[in-house]
Amino acid sequence: MPTEYSKSQAFKITIALCLAQFCIAADIATLSIATSSLIDYFQSNVDDLKVVGTIYPLIGASLMLTSGVLGLYIGWRRMLIAGLCIGVLGSIAKIFAPSIDWITYVARPLIGLAGVAILPACIALVIGHFPAKKHAQLFGLIAASTGLAAAIIPILNGFLIDTVGWHAGFVTTGIFYVITAVTATIWIPPLVNKPPKRFDLKGAAISLVGMICIISGLLKAPDWGILTNQSSLPIPSPLSSMSPALIFIASGIFLMMLFVRHERKFDQRYQSALIPRNWFTNPRLNLGLLLLLTMYVIFGGLNFTLVAYLQVGLSLTAAQTGIIVLTFAISLITSSIITPRVFERFENSTVACLGFGVCITGAFLTVVSTGTYTFEGSIYFAMVAFGLGLGMLSSQTVAIITKSVTKEEAERTGGLQATIRNVGLAMGIAIVAGSGQFAMETNIREQVALQVSPTSQIQHHVDSANSIPYITNNVLSLYLDGLNIDREKKQFLMDINANARQINFHTSLYIIMFFGLIGMVTSMRLRAQK
Structure with a gap:
């Protein structure tokens, strides 16, 4: 009590x-x-x-x-x-x-x-x-x-x-x-x-690795891809086309299944x-x-x-x-x-x-x-x-x-x-x-593809980027100034980015x-x- x-x-x-x-x-x-x-x-x-x-x-x-x-x-x-x-x-x-x-x-x-x-x-x-x-x-x-x-x-x-x-x-x-x-x-x-009676060291180790795999996979899925591989990580065949995030999550789930099985046996033996x-x-x-x-x-x-x-x-x-x-x-x-x-x-x-x-x-x-x-x-x-x-x-x-x-x-x-x-x-x-x-990334890529010249620097940079960062207007403005974009086109691109940020939210x-x-x-x- x-x-x-x-x-x-x-x-x-x-x-x-x-x-x-x-x-x-x-x-x-x-x-x-x-x-x-x-x-x-x-x-x-x-x-x-x-x-x-x-x-x-x-x-x-x-x-x-x-x-x-x-x-x-x-x-x-x-x-x-x-x-x-x-x-x-x-x-x-x-x-x-x-x-x-x-x-x-x-x-x-x-x-x-x-x-x-x-x-x-x-x-x-x-x-x-x-x-x-x-x-x-x-x-x-x-x-x-x-x-x-x-x-x-x-x-x-x-x-x-x-x-x-x-x-x-x-x-x-x-x-x-x-x-x-x-x-x-x-x-x-x-x-x-x-x-x-006894500390479950083996269970602690399995749960540690399993949870790291699951959480890491979840957190990196937007960058690595959900199903297909969008990363530059060297993944051997035949898994090279599979997202590393999916591999991490699947590995983590498998380890947590082993953890549950181990916990049942350990608790039955040592309580x-x-x-x-x-x-x-x-x-x-x-x-x-x-x-x-x-x-x-x-x-x-x-x-x-x-x-x-x-x-x-x-x-x-x-x-x-x-x-x-x-x-x-x-x-x-x-x-x-x-x-x-x-x-x-x-x-x-x-x-x-x-x-x-x-x-x-x-x-x-x-x-x-x-x-x-x-x-x-x-x-x-x-x-x-x-x-x-x-x-x-x-x-x-x-x-x-x-x-x-x-x-x-x-x-x-x-x-x-x-x-x-x-x-x-x-x-x-x-x-x-x-x-x-x-x-946000989908919207930016679609808008750039529809409204920007295919031969422009902007189109090339968007197409070659694995991901598009969530950035402030000031950062984007400095980036566009470095590409010598004229004022009207710069504002147009700034509006695309601002609208995409709203879609994101x-x-x-x-x-x-x-x-x-x-x-x-x-x-x-x-x-x-x-």
Whole structure:
């Protein structure tokens, strides 16, 4: 049974856990809001920033299953504090980054490792320190801390990035990690856990490689091709015509099938597998995980495509983008906090279904609010709808999952939930943003083929390019000036690019609507379960 704490003690534990979640969300928000500045500073493009954004979910999805059990050995509190300290190191690595590759392959992996430790520990500490009737409310508060980061960070760090430089944004995130590490050390009591009989090292290795293959394949599919090979990778016959992304995904699925088989046998023998064998046949748990996955596909896709379009497509500053994101964040905070109270008498699955419906409404409103070069005031209503929908889902999906297993097993779901969360974020970037990128490239190639001379330099460059980057008007203007394009033709090509960027964004929103429908159907199936 959880220990009975005084109101003051419970408050301090809650604040420390919310701050830990805040740090991760603040780090992600800072990277997002710094997109335009990083592109200009390192002479990069959105494709490079997409790779930076995918490193975190790649690391997380690969290691979360293992960390979900590791906390039982070293202690959840100790693992949380370790993750926060790694977050400090990751922030320092970004502040002194000499190149975009340093951020991609050094700083972001450190933040990924921080998330691997922090997220499962937060879930386990909530379940271990508080009674079940408080879980939905606490998960709502933790989700609200994500919204609070989305509200504060774009404004605060957006101002610092615009006035001081992109480094300043990551200084604030480093300070947040330090403060949270201190509060976690002082305010959170350790949990007494019984370590499993034996650590499943083989299962951890198989899941690591399998998840890396799946996530890498998903993330590279827009560049490597979905079915056919569009890359320059040396693939031997007879697979040379097949997309490397498809090979990676298929290999990953095969490894995860071996992982499931191994877990069943290991759990039967030692009762200490990374995933207990009864979870594979628990329909409510599996449907709850599907809801969580779908929610984070929507969240990940929206987070990446919205900021990219506002800053790159519409040329808004970090601070201007932050004001729009603030509307979403305030709505998310409010919804996360009040949903467990307002809908207390309703089934979690019913509230989840409503949440996905509100997200679909938000996507539709965003489509009608955004043009080629401007946006309408109704985008703020769209952000309110997205915030309400995702806020409703934040508390309900986690509650569905933890209620579907025993209390002892619920602590261990943190790693699996965090894995699903990161897979969803990666799928959001790969599928939602990737579909938009495909639509944009298709449109540009079609328009250039129809309206540009076949012998021109532009036609040659478009035909020979494996992919067409998502770039700002300034970058395209400099490129066209280098080709000595006359003013009238230059503006014509700029308009083609701007229209294609809008098609990119709207296509992504249609995909979000589709996933919203999947979430609604899944919620209704869950409601039908006894």
